[in-house]
Amino acid sequence: MIKHKVFLTLFLSLSAVCGLFAAKPAPAAKKAASLPPAAVLGGVTAADMPYDVGGAVLLRWAVNPSDTPATTYTVYASSLQAGGWVEAESFASTAKTGKDIDLPFWAWDGSASEHAVKIELTNFFGEIKDGDVFHFKVAALENGKLVAESLPLDASTTSNWFRLDRLNNVVMLLLVTIVFFWAVSHAKRKGLFIRRIAGLDAIDEAIGRATEMGKPIYYVPGIGDMTMVSTIASTFILGEVAKKVAQYDTTIKVPHYNPVVMTVSKEVVKQAFLEAGRPDSFREDINQFISSDQFSYAASVDGMISREKPAACFFMGYFMAESLLLAEVGATTGAIQIAGTDSESQLPFFFTACDYTLIGEELYAAGAYLSKDPMLQSALKAQDFGKLVVMISVALGVILTAVGALMKWGAFTQTIADLFKAY
Amino acid sequence: MSHTVLIAGAWISAGLTIFLFSFLYKDNPFFKIAEHLYLGAGMGWWCQIYFGVLQEKVWTPLTHHEWLVLLPALLGLSLITQFIPKISWLSRYGFTFLMGYGSGLAIPAGLATDFINQIGGTIQPFANLAGMTAFTLFNSVLMAVGVICVLIYFFFSLEHKGAIKKVSNVGIYFLMIYFGAAFGNTVMARFSLLYGRFDSLYTFSGKQYLYATQVILIAMVTYFILHGFLTRNKADQDEEAA
Structure with missing residues (x-):
């Protein structure tokens, strides 16, 4: 009996001691208990970022007027149901408002009274698929201490079929297309005027020279593929050159890269x-x-030109570093050389080594000029229309933007900037 | 890598470099060797790349039952029918798709970058007019004027005479300044390539490579001298015979 009492006393004493220790708060827990609980940050929404290819989410919440310069916001994202938070964005309370979203006025009604944060999920979670659900939360901090936190929000991303932010591009494209069709109908009825292009008149001279000398003509179409405008233009010119070659019964050689x-x-x-x-x-x-290898192609064509010593060389199309290698060898053989490319970095080399050079757009125009084909002429007219639009827009845009900036009409200058932004 | 292989590599590298440079003197058999070797090696390289693409883009997806890849694969293969005259018409499907796809990609991108961004980029500095210095203002105005003048040069619907000709000539000056800068920039890049080759030749001229550069160079010069004498004698004989 006494033995039982002793055990009972011991058990009760131990329980009391344990209880005493248990009731005593740890220093850290005591400190935490002294802090006020973090408030809930309300009004936060998370949705798919509009007009994009997917992979981005837009978080929005109202600007808190009581925020101080020491207030910062941190956005967390997670791909897991619980935990796994990744810091996606951190910024001062004055930053990242609706005005900072890079969308034009017709696609986005941004306000400075709300925070709008675009989170590129692919930066944190790699490749993601449409419909994958991600979780977000926003924390407000004051001098680094948590003062408010939103409840976790779910959002998924989608790729958009139509990009409203590129409406200006579509309008411009439609306008150019309308002008093109007008030009086609006009060209078929009355023909269209195209100014004389220096260099193209030399084609006849070059072919005539080759005929007289009994030497071949080399036509090098460059290293572009068939989807490049310069290569397409080159094939049109090749057609005209080949026609004249056939008429004069001369020899033509066309070495290809593609x-x-x-x-x-x-x-x-x-x-x-x-x-x-x-x-x-x-x-x-x-x-x-x-060959499809750039420099072995150049070396081989150089060898052919130096051995056959053609009377004329045409370099029309897209060229890269091989431009000077080809044109220089052609020049040493004494051939009359006519070049044309839209590759700006190679044009100087053609200038130095060739007799005539078609600069950029002149190459595109050459096909239309030579063939007098209504479709090609119309395409040229549509391009001219585009250039006219650019010239007028630049002149007016500069004046209006300068006036807007001087008068401090922020919305006005922003509208002009939006109109001429490609996104 | 064994020492012998290293030396052999150095001799091939130095030899091919000098063979190709010999074209600067005149067309010769050494250049022809290097030219044909380069051509064959280049095509061989691209062949294995193309076959690699077939395996990676067609065969592997097919083994994973991704049957949709058959569509682009068939369109691609249709291009090869050019070699069989009876069914060469099939290649038109591939070409048509290629052209349509290329245009579809190029038109929106071209419109955005060459057209709208060009306008936006030219007028954008003026939005900050109050914060501009005299130099930045001059620079921005110069850019805007340059854009308009160059575009007038490329305007084909008007005859270039009178005021248009003058503005267009200003455009040519802008173009030439740009081309001059581009020329200098590219030439500098080419020189760095040349230095690279010279550096290799210098390295291979060392004792550890058995003086590859000097030996090849001397051998070639000897060949050119002997060839020159022999062909001159032959030419003289031909003249006498004539």
């Missing part, structure tokens, strides 16, 4: 010989595939 361009060029040359009434003069080896 097999697709070679196939198209073959058809173009065949058609040109047919139109010239000399289908019998057409040979399959006029168009030769050389």
Whole structure:
């Protein structure tokens, strides 16, 4: 009995001691208990970022007027149901308002009275799919201490089919298209005027020289592929050159870098010989595939030019570092050289080594100028219309923006900036 | 890498470099060797790349039952039908798709970058007119004037005479200044490539590479001298015979 009492006393004593220790708060817990609980940050919404390719979420909440300069906000994102928070964005309370979202006025009604934060989820979670749900929370901090936190929010992203922010691009495209069709109908009825392009008149001279000398003509279409405008323009010029070559019964050689361009060029040359009434003069080896490697192509064409010593060389299309290698060798053989490219970095080399050079857009215009084809002429007219729009827009835009800036009409200058932004 | 392989590599590298440079003197058999080797090696390289693409983009997805890749693969293969005249018409489907796809990609991008961004970029500095210095203001005005003048040069719907010709000539000056800057920039980049080759030749001229550069260079110069004498004698004989 006494033994039982002793055990009971011991048990009660131990329980009392444990209880005493348990009731005594730890220093850290005591400190935490002294802080006021973090308030809930209300009014936060999370939704898919509009007019994008997906992968971004937009968080919005009202600006708190009681925020001080020491207040900062931190946005957390997570791909997990619980935990796994990643700091996605951190900024001062005066930053990231609705005005800072990079969308034009017709697609976004941003206000300075709300915070709007775009979170690029792909930066944190890699590749994501449409419909993947992510979780977000926003924390407000005062001098680094948490004062308010939103409840976790769910949002998923979607890729948008239509980008309203690019409406200006569509309008411009439609306008140019309308002008193009007008020009087509006009060109078919009355024809269109195109000014003389220096360099193109030399084509006849070059082909005539080759005929007199009994030497071949080299037509190098560059290293662009068939989707490049300069290569397309080059094939048009090749057609006209080949037609004249067929008429004069001269030899032409077209060394190729790209097999697709070679196939198209073959058809173009065949058609040109047919139109010239000399289908019998057409040979399959006029168009030769050389190499798809830039410098081995250049080395090989250089070798061919230096051995055959052509009377004329045409370099029309897209060129890169091989431009000078080709044109320089052509110049040393004494050939008359006509070049044309829209690759600005290579134009200086053609200027130095060639007799005539078509600069950028002149190459595009050359096809229309030579063929007098209504479709090509109309395309040129549409381009001219575009240039006119650019000239007028630049002149007016500069004046209006300067006036707006002087008069401090912020909304006015922003509207002009929005109109001419490609996004 | 064994020492022998290293030396062999140095001799090939120095040899091919000098062979290609020999074209600066005149066309010769050494250049022809390097040219054809380069051509073959280049095509061989691209061939394995293309076959690699077939495996990566077509074969592997097919083994994962991604049957949609068959569509672009068939369009791509249709281009090869050019080699079979009877069914070469099939290649038109591939070409048409290629052209349409290329235009679809190029038109919106071109419109955005060459057109709208060009306007926006030219007028944007004026939004901060109050904060501009005299130099930045001059720079911005110069840019705007330059854009308009250059565009007038490329305007094909008007005959260039009178005032238009004068403005267009100003545009040419802007273009030439740009081309001059681009020329200098590119030439500098080319010189760095040349230094790279010279540096390699210098490295391979060392004892550890058995004086590859000097030996090849001397051998080639000897060949050119002998060839020059022999062909001159032959030319003289031909003249006498004539």
